Amino acid sequence: EPEVTQTPSHQVTQMGQEVILRCVPISNHLYFYWYRQILGQKVEFLVSFYNNEISEKSEIFDDQFSVERPDGSNFTLKIRSTKLEDSAMYFCASREGTAYGYTFGSGTRLTVV
Amino acid sequence: AQSVTQLGSHVSVSEGALVLLRCNYSSSVPPYLFWYVQYPNQGLQLLLKYTTGATLVKGINGFEAEFKKSETSFHLTKPSAHMSDAAEYFCAVSEGGADGLTFGKGTHLIIQP
Numbered sequence: 044e045p046e047v048t049q050t051p052s053h054q055v056t057q058m059g060q061e062v063i064l065r066c067v068p069i070s071n072h073l074y075f076y077w078y079r080q081i082l083g084q085k086v087e088f089l090v091s092f093y094n095n096e097i098s099e100k101s102e103i104f105d106d107q108f109s110v111e112r113p114d115g116s117n118f119t120l121k122i123r124s125t126k127l128e129d130s131a132m133y134f135c136a137s138r139e140g141t142a143y144g145y146t147f148g149s150g151t152r153l154t155v156v
Numbered sequence: 157a158q159s160v161t162q163l164g165s166h167v168s169v170s171e172g173a174l175v176l177l178r179c180n181y182s183s184s185v186p187p188y189l190f191w192y193v194q195y196p197n198q199g200l201q202l203l204l205k206y207t208t209g210a211t212l213v214k215g216i217n218g219f220e221a222e223f224k225k226s227e228t229s230f231h232l233t234k235p236s237a238h239m240s241d242a243a244e245y246f247c248a249v250s251e252g253g254a255d256g257l258t259f260g261k262g263t264h265l266i267i268q269p
Binding site for chain 2: 086087089101141145
């Protein structure tokens, strides 16, 4: 079964450093998403991406965050200057169309120290 | 804006007993509704979804859910719990299009032997 692949599975970074989280969505999917889950809390929507542009973003997704689809396969989330409160599990998701379910990756656990 | 309420942060049932996890939603448009399961240190796996059509939807692992518009509910059930069902369960809503998901806070399902 096709999978959404996220790398790395765990990343530790110093506060103030830039970090890039990488995702390879399922190849025929058209809609791409990033979510985060702070430890013990619910999953929160960050941003959706369709047709090479952001289609929706939450209030969490401020100027420190950016997304990119640099080629036909990767989808990245960049955090420009990480803060302690950015420590969370970050999930990438994709889906084929608007009536389809969202397929999630296994996540990247980001720890900011 | 949509929202999801999951009643009961923890639900405990005996092995073989009925599982009922409650989810109520609010949405300004006809919603798309989802249940996801998360096992420890893993990603989110889609159990089932409702978009349009039949209001009783069947998912994987013997789970099903019924969309009740009048009650704004989408409760998840399974006739007979198995030890392997122990996990965190998340109800989520989308208002369609490219929108991301809004998740509930999750229900931790505990299965007693």
